[in-house]
Amino acid sequence: MVLKSPGTAEGAAGLAAILDRPQEASLAFDFDGVLSPIVADPGLSRPYPGVVAALGRLAELAGSVSIITGRPVADVLRLGELGELAALEHFSIFGLYGMQRWDWGSRSVVSEPALPGVAAARAELPGLLERAGLRGVSVEDKTMSVAVHTRRADQPQQAFEALREPLRELAGRHGLALEPGRMVLELRPPGIDKGHALEAIAEQHRVRAVAYFGDDLGDLAAFDAVERLREAGLAGLKVCSGSDEVPRLAERADLIVDGPPGVLEFVEGLNERLK
Template sequence: MTNRPVVADTSWTAVTDAGRGILDAVAADPASVLLALDFDGTLAPIVDDPVASTMTQESRNAMSRLDGVLATVAIVTGREVAAVRRMTAVDEQPGLEHLVILGQYGVERYDAATGTLRDPEIPESVRTAKGRLDTLAQQLGREDPRDAGCWVEDKGRAVALHTRRAADPAHALATAVPRVRDIAADLELHCEDGRNIIELKAAVTTKAQAMRELIDEVKPQTVIMCGDDLGDVPALNVVAEWIDAGRPGARVISFSGEQPSMAEYADVVCDQTEGIAAFLGALADRVCIEM
């Protein structure tokens, strides 16, 4: 299934039995629920400048209502923890006092309740990759006007080449990918593909490892993962295994035409970030009614 599922604008719809039963499962025992969420494209709309990204207020409001009620609410992202702390205002605004942030695919971690931060040192190979990607972005624009506008984002323990601002984003990505992979091989870095982006990172970590860390720690009865892009697939597969074992859970997809194949992984399909906010709001409403 790669076409857009039938879902109302700014809303959500369940497309599997697991998805149809998820609100009941959460309401039955909220304190045993692990809710994990990607950030970009899920809680925050994709924007040309990732530095300007911020989560929707509607999602933040719903998460605030669930904070301290569910076993754990966690953001699992490729971004560095420092950026997500700023973009969620977790330390400045009330409501997310129990939020857990797993950044850089789980390499970094921040627990809002305790202020504990796991923040390993940045490898030199990533610093080197930043300079080489900067050079590549300039070369791409000189070689073909369709590729002009590529730029590089420093994500701490990872570095990413973006093509969203290019004259022809799809062409720029297709041109850039093999050359970025050559840089990765030379520096012994790992590649992660996404929506008009290719990212290099030192640790071969995935969101699956981050999800398993949370599951081992929380020991939940119900597991939900919300995501939108290929980098979320490993975590979504962990949830699929959980569901296949007969336990309640759901894979909630922020659906976009830029990554239509993500519908294949869905138990619940949302109309982009607005639909995610609506789903989280419905979850909070149901929990509050039952309580």
């Protein structure tokens, strides 16, 4: 199987370092849009066929493999069909942008304390959405954050734009940050992002190379982290699971693949080269 080559010198160096010393490399993946196709109802999300098995093989070859997602860890365990993968020592799940972590040793979820502002904002959301009069908008309660989805609205993009400022004002009043994504607006604690989670993984495993696979605006922070780690002397690779909805991520990537099928193809290519 041909392994797709990065389009930047830095990305090519990152991939070369992973291939040269896989046990000193950490590879991290977003869930939705990367391992799982985007669907209108987040509760119906499932991994792309074959991707979990491919990650399992990669986790046996690389220093560490992780999922870093905005979803709660429990969602990934329930929807991800991870099976034995969740029990591997070098596999980890960071949920809610790093506020939750799956501990393989105790088989339990370790969580940061939830901010009171999340509950306060959540309580105000029904009234705000009712006043907006937008049909098909849904709220996802993640306990430590709350997300408003517009993908099933009559006019998804218009609903997204109409809610952006009211939700930003609501988040600000309760000490939260508003983070936009692919037809979703999430209210969560400030200063928490996927980049910090990726850097924590790199430090924990003392790796010399990192790769991150993302598809949405929330993954820009992880791309930032890859660049900071490069400046610190590590090799790094930024992979965009291609989407016309998020051109900003593609512009920052070293390599663009064709959605979850492209992610699977790339991981399988890695596995072939590393075994």
